[in-house]
Amino acid sequence: MFWNDSQIVSFFTTKEGGASEGYFSSLNLGFKSGDDLNVVKQNYKLLAQKLGIPYESMTCSAQVHETNIKQVTYEDRGNGVIFPNKWDSVDGIYTMEKDITLVTHYADCVPLFFYAPKHHLIGLAHAGWRGTVNKICEKMVKIWNEKHNVAYEDIQVGIGPSIGACCFEVNADVSEPFVNTFGKADFIKFKENGKANIDLWECNERMLQNLGIYNIQIANICTCCNSDKYFSHRKTQGKRGLMGAIMYLRY
Numbered sequence: 578m579f580w581n582d583s584q585i586v587s588f589f590t591t592k593e594g595g596a597s598e599g600y601f602s603s604l605n606l607g608f609k610s611g612d613d614l615n616v617v618k619q620n621y622k623l624l625a626q627k628l629g630i631p632y633e634s635m636t637c638s639a640q641v642h643e644t645n646i647k648q649v650t651y652e653d654r655g656n657g658v659i660f661p662n663k664w665d666s667v668d669g670i671y672t673m674e675k676d677i678t679l680v681t682h683y684a685d686c687v688p689l690f691f692y693a694p695k696h697h698l699i700g701l702a703h704a705g706w707r708g709t710v711n712k713i714c715e716k717m718v719k720i721w722n723e724k725h726n727v728a729y730e731d732i733q734v735g736i737g738p739s740i741g742a743c744c745f746e747v748n749a750d751v752s753e754p755f756v757n758t759f760g761k762a763d764f765i766k767f768k769e770n771g772k773a774n775i776d777l778w779e780c781n782e783r784m785l786q787n788l789g790i791y792n793i794q795i796a797n798i799c800t801c802c803n804s805d806k807y808f809s810h811r812k813t814q815g816k817r818g819l820m821g822a823i824m825y826l827r828y
């Protein structure tokens with residue numbers, strides 16, 4: 578997904594190609610949703626096989642809708658899949674080491690893919706509405722800029738399949754934090770009934786553009802509209818598995 582670059586793997590899974598059953602059918606990558614853990618591990622093996630990357634390299638975040646970001650090193654390789662997840666709160670992960678597969682999880686929330694080819698950095702962040710309004714995208718690129726000396730213009734971003742403005746209708750408990758943070762913005766559209774539709778893709782894109790990042794691709798796929806192919810939390814009222822955003826450095 579997003580990059581046609583033989584040096585990396587970047588991928589977003591769908592519901593298809595796994596071994597889970599019922600509403601987890603079939604490629605559920607979530608260990609905490611109530612699915613059979615051995616079947617979930619089987620799904621990771623199937624995915625690794627399909628992508629041609631080692632199963633042992635699968636390394637998961639620990640998502641809790643916060644904005645903590647962790648640099649992943651070889652000693653973390655296998656976290657959450659090969660051995661129990663050792664983190665409590667990690668919604669963003671990145672690495673500059675080869676042979677580590679970064680995995681973050683989604684069912685409507687926004688997957689953000691980050692790549693700085695010149696600097697050998699890849700990263701993923703989970704931006705639901707909380708991660709978006711709390712600016713996890715800015716946090717990731719600021720770490721790359723400040724800690725790893727990456728110029729903003731050298732960072733490329735992909736915004737993956739997730740709930741679109743078409744389906745993300747929210748009440749004041751969600752629209753208020755957005756207005757408080759961003760003011761009146763055209764990615765927040767209020768309706769006569771007091772509800773609002775928020776475009777999380779555009780909101781993330783604007784924040785990144787404001788920092789000088791212009792190489793941004795948006796998948797433009799709404800998981801709720803396309804729930805035949807993607808797990809959607811909203812469409813199923815929570816009866817769903819989890820998909821994965823995947824990134825891997827070959828060199």
Ligand SMILES: [Zn+2]
Pocket residue numbers: 740741742743744745799800801802803
């Ligand atoms: Zn939609």
